[in-house]
Amino acid sequence: MPPDCDAHPSPLTLTSAGVRVALRVQPGARRTGIDGTRVLDDGKMVLALRVSAPAEGGRANAAVIKLLAKAWKIPKSAIEIVAGHGDRRKSVLIAGDAATLHARLRAWLAETTTGGPSL
Numbered sequence: 001m002p003p004d005c006d007a008h009p010s011p012l013t014l015t016s017a018g019v020r021v022a023l024r025v026q027p028g029a030r031r032t033g034i035d036g037t038r039v040l041d042d043g044k045m046v047l048a049l050r051v052s053a054p055a056e057g058g059r060a061n062a063a064v065i066k067l068l069a070k071a072w073k074i075p076k077s078a079i080e081i082v083a084g085h086g087d088r089r090k091s092v093l094i095a096g097d098a099a100t101l102h103a104r105l106r107a108w109l110a111e112t113t114t115g116g117p118s119l
Contacts, residue, residue, distance in 0.1 A: 009045040023090040027060035
């Protein structure tokens with residue numbers, strides 16, 4: 001992980017397989033969208049999402065993958081939920097070159113959280 005990550009908390013974590021992203025998902029929302037980053041009570045930073053799909057039969061998880069693939073312009077097949085299948089707190093793994101993905105997602109986060117283009 002780059003040395004500046006401790007100084008700038010992020011929901012992103014480099015892994016040998018790609019980048020892991022911490023999420024907080026609200027299923028059954030009125031609208032689907034990305035609300036930016038949030039710091040939870042335990043101090044962990046997450047990317048907050050809303051999906052209109054209910055948390056039944058994996059529908060909300062499928063909606064999360066579809067939303068992230070569209071926002072990040074990557075194939076749905078590159079995104080896998082690796083933790084929290086039945087929980088609002090989830091971790092997804094974005095498969096690929098970790099350094100390239102990390103730089104791309106950090107730039108996207110900076111643009112998203114500073115009032116850049118929205119979905």
